[in-house]
Amino acid sequence: MENASGAKKRIHFLDEMRGLAVFCMIFYHAFYIIGELFGIEQAMDLFYFFMPVQPFFAGIFIFICGISCSLSKSNLKRGAILLGIALGMTLVTAVVMPKMGFVDCEIYFGILHFLSVCILLFALFSKLIKAFSPAAGLVICAVLYIFTAGIGSGYLGFGEALRIDLPASLYTSDILVPLGIYSPAFYSADYFPLFPDIFIFLAGAFTGVYSAKKGFPEKLYIQRVPFFGFLGKNALIIYIVHMPLIYGAAYGIELIINLFK
DSSP states (O other): OBOTTSOBOOOHHHHHHHHHHHHHHHHHHHHHHHHHHHOOHHHHHHHHHHGGGHHHHHHHHHHHHHHHHHHOSOHHHHHHHHHHHHHHHHHIIIIIHHHTTOOSOOOSBOHHHHHHHHHHHHHHHHHHHHHSOHHHHHHHHHHHHHHHTTGGGTEEESTTSSEEEOOGGGGGSSTTGGGTOOOTTOOOSSBOOHHHHHHHHHHHHHHHHHHHHHOOOGGGGSOOOHHHHHHHHTHHHHHHHHHHHHHHHHHHHHHHHHHTO
16 A cells, blocks of 8 residues: 555555564574573473464465565565575584584574575566465465465375375485485474475465555554564564574573682
8 A cells, every 4th residue: 555655555564474473593592592491490491382373473474475476576686685595594503613612502404594585586577476366365375274284294185084194215314304304314404494484485475465465454553562673673573593592692692600609
């Protein structure tokens, strides 16, 4: 929607929901790092307590990214830049940090890799997506999400009613890690394969296409929680820096504690 001057109004609700997801992510990672580094049982208890809802907040983040892509005209550029940042993060976490003594921090296909590939695919097929019926697209996304949800466990389908077991040979290497197919030895500190989560992204894209045509509800343009809005607008920067900051703060606290032992 545009205001009287012709400038597009910002949909603050999307910023704030993205910011809420980022906020939850920061604390989720902080509980894990503090629990692992200090062996604090309460922190690990909180980490495991919030684990069941972590996919929900990640899903919100991915869904909103899909909506944003349907409203953006620079997806190819955005996707390419994000992919470069994601590959740089792999270099740092898998090569640099282990040499500094940090273990189990490698990120081979995390949320940034996932989103960058989704954005690039949207840029390539945006005309097709926008020409498709949003309602039909949402239904297809829901069906395909369920159908591919078991790919990490070696099958496709809808439970026992329709189950297609994938060849075990696919799971002997990590070549297909981006698709959700990996060997038992594979590990990534942050891992978001394309399947099934790409269908959450596409569901957001179809929602954005529909809303762009019909118009978003006026209530979504109202700013309600500026703090979450700030986090949402700066989600990429926060994601990049929050882990090093948490690690740095944790090690700083550990050094101080050791001084008084």
